[in-house]
Amino acid sequence: KNEVEQSPQNLTAQEGEFITINCSYSVGISALHWLQQHPGGGIVSLFMLSSGKKKHGRLIATINIQEKHSSLHITASHPRDSAVYICAVKAQGGSEKLVFGKGTKLTVNP
Amino acid sequence: DAGITQSPRHKVTETGTPVTLRCHQTENHRYMYWYRQDPGHGLRLIHYSYGVKDTDKGEVSDGYSVSRSKTEDFLLTLESATSSQTSVYFCAIRRAGTNTGELFFGEGSRLTVL
Numbered sequence: 537k538n539e540v541e542q543s544p545q546n547l548t549a550q551e552g553e554f555i556t557i558n559c560s561y562s563v564g565i566s567a568l569h570w571l572q573q574h575p576g577g578g579i580v581s582l583f584m585l586s587s588g589k590k591k592h593g594r595l596i597a598t599i600n601i602q603e604k605h606s607s608l609h610i611t612a613s614h615p616r617d618s619a620v621y622i623c624a625v626k627a628q629g630g631s632e633k634l635v636f637g638k639g640t641k642l643t644v645n646p
Numbered sequence: 647d648a649g650i651t652q653s654p655r656h657k658v659t660e661t662g663t664p665v666t667l668r669c670h671q672t673e674n675h676r677y678m679y680w681y682r683q684d685p686g687h688g689l690r691l692i693h694y695s696y697g698v699k700d701t702d703k704g705e706v707s708d709g710y711s712v713s714r715s716k717t718e719d720f721l722l723t724l725e726s727a728t729s730s731q732t733s734v735y736f737c738a739i740r741r742a743g744t745n746t747g748e749l750f751f752g753e754g755s756r757l758t759v760l
Contacts, residue, residue, distance in 0.1 A: 551653065567747055579736060579751040633704060636688040
């Protein structure tokens with residue numbers, strides 16, 4: 537069982553829709569990262585969270601430490617948001633290892 | 647983008663040949679990482695470095711070695727490439743600190759081992 541589970545694996549939406557991508561993890565963490573990867577492209581860091589909520593433009597990331605769960609929301613989705621979104625957690629204890637989810641492929645149609 | 651460049655960006659090589667991938671950063675970050683990305687597996691840590699000449703293994707380190715003789719350069723070497731090492735390799739750096747720790751990735755190096 538992967539320590540980091542993302543859902544859904546694939547998501548198709550119409551432009552303008554509100555998007556939610558979920559990430560659940562099984563270990564105690566010191567930080568959680570949300571990353572974005574466009575097709576054939578590099579990987580961009582969207583957020584790093586250790587508690588609460590962060591917002592950047594149309595993107596919102598929340599984390600519930602007690603429930604070991606994080607969500608990434610995209611408001612007013614746009615075709616340029618089409619990408620793979622990856623959740624990664626850094627375990628407590630000083631290890632440098634990040635455990636990555638397998639990603640959620642989002643397609644936003646015009 | 648934290649000034650990270652990877653080279654080469656694309657390489658095709660034959661089984662048994664040595665390959666070295668280079669990661670170069672311009673911002674003096676202490677922590678550098680090499681990951682590989684394969685379909686169905688996501689990103690997996692190969693090796694990482696926490697300073698000059700300070701390196702440690704990740705979860706898929708077999709068949710790989712690394713070196714960091716200067717802060718700005720982190721080299722990944724495949725001593726004798728195998729087809730199972732065909733992958734996309736990403737270098738990353740982390741801004742360490744209480745309120746940071748954000749990751750920055752290079753653009754990736756696509757390696758094909760025939």
